[in-house]
Ligand code: C2E
């Protein structure tokens with residue numbers, strides 16, 4: 001029984017604290033009701049009194065100086081304990097309150113009506129007090145109860161602000177968080193529960209709708225969906241409006257993923273068929289399981305949101321949270337964040353250089369600069385992992401700027417040392433859209449006093465094809481300043497002959513996937529032979545990437561390939577090792593200068 005009472009009091013206090021009313025400044029909306037109470041009862045004192053652990057705190061008061069009094073022996077405390085109306089005609093005649101501090105201060109009359117929340121917790125009392133004994137009519141009691149209800153309406157209204165989405169009228173993310181915490185507290189621990197997140201459309205669809213429609217389009221989309229979900233769930237279950245066009249709901253207790261996914265799938269199919277937006281918006285649903293007790297609400301919501309994102313394009317547009325997908329996503333996020341720091345702080349990034357060898361002479365004619373990242377905690381990270389992440393982010397431009405600067409600085413040092421080589425760097429699709437990219441390249445060459453002909457930019461086919469028109473214009477401008485252009489990873493993208501024909505590229509680099517294993521693969525051999533003769537016929541120099549063995553080397557030389565790059569010659573090397581490696585493998589005219597410089 002005591003445990004039950006303690007629990008009830010703990011829940012009551014929790015309900016009070018959640019409203020964040022205690023110790024807040026006075027407010028006219030409450031004071032108006034308090035003044036009405038004093039006037040109607042024609043009494044000098046009235047208050048909205050909230051019952052804290054050990055005090056009665058007055059949110060609003062008339063005729064009282066203090067902002068709080070001790071809870072012990074305060075009649076409002078009794079109202080909070082009993083949740084009932086309390087009338088004391090004369091405190092001096094009442095055994096419980098005769099010796100109370102209130103009676104000692106001269107108060108003789110008390111009437112208080114409980115302030116009860118929608119879920120039944122009594123927060124305190126709307127009370128009136130007099131300095132003389134007094135009789136109370138039933139009508140007055142009813143009136144005081146009405147005023148208490150008005151106070152509660154005011155409290156709940158204030159609380160609802162910030163908890164209900166104005167557009168859909170549905171509880172919002174704040175309410176989701178609060179309900180989640182209540183569920184953690186009130187449900188048995190270790191219970192497995194499910195949360196579903198529903199996206200009404202893909203981010204791209206919302207984006208393109210925002211471009212052509214006014215914001216009322218989103219309102220209509222949201223309202224139609226909200227109405228439908230309310231009709232499906234009934235009054236007993238809540239659906240939360242947690243993002244612009246995103247909703248969340250908890251599965252009923254005891255539902256397993258296996259039970260719930262088909263239910264959601266069917267609902268989604270029906271809803272998608274009915275929605276007026278069915279031709280332009282594709283909804284998707286993510287489901288995330290969590291264990292009550294120790295779950296972090298925002299983490300649970302995030303996992304369901306990420307599953308809803310993964311659901312785009314999946315059968316039935318539904319996906320269940322996958323730990324491995326999430327881990328990959330977290331890793332990408334981590335890398336991006338850390339890479340931004342690496343670009344700023346210095347010391348973690350460096351370039352390595354892989355020689356490019358002329359197949360006819362065997363001389364080293366150039367090098368490809370490749371980015372390396374050594375993170376202080378994560379260690380060496382592969383560009384195969386971090387470059388795709390960087391290229392999808394806003395850091396692609398800054399990365400190329402870093403690489404360009406480092407490569408040109410190195411090129412300057414080598415040229416001083418008499419090493420006369422072509423240096424290539426890899427650039428991203430985003431660079432081709434930068435309005436001042438060509439100016440940046442020119443500025444870099446100027447800063448290091450280098451001729452444009454010592455630099456080559458490598459661009460993949462897919463980077464060019466992502467914005468063919470603008471990319472082409474940038475490439476023309478690069479070619480016009482005398483910087484060489486190479487099409488990287490040729491054969492893996494569109495490989496459209498018409499684009500190759502119009503491209504101002506000097507070099508085509510055949511992707512290593514065609515070269516590795518070429519020695520045992522006749523199909524690859526025919527493909528590579530055709531690629532070589534075709535690109536040479538179009539006037540490009542051909543470079544084969546990924547040459548690992550002598551047989552492939554010979555095959556390529558006989559097939560007319562101009563240059564090769566690969567482990568057979570050298571792995572990507574640190575700047576100093578590259579210079580040492582080059583010692584005997586550069587064209588004679590630059591070798592003399594190199595040897596002099598190295599001596
Ligand atoms: P990529 O531009 O095609 O560079 C060639 C990749 O093939 C390099 O990998 C190189 O180490 C590797 N490779 C060279 N020879 C052989 C071989 O004989 N066998 C095999 N199996 N591999 C060989 P890496 O350095 O890991 O770079 C991977 C990719 O990351 C590059 O492919 C490029 O797309 C990108 N990347 C590297 N550095 C940069 C950079 O500075 N900027 C940009 N945007 N991308 C870069």
Ligand code: MG
Nearest residue numbers: 368426458488
């Ligand atoms: Mg490359």
Ligand code: MG
Nearest residue numbers: 488489511545
């Ligand atoms: Mg390549």
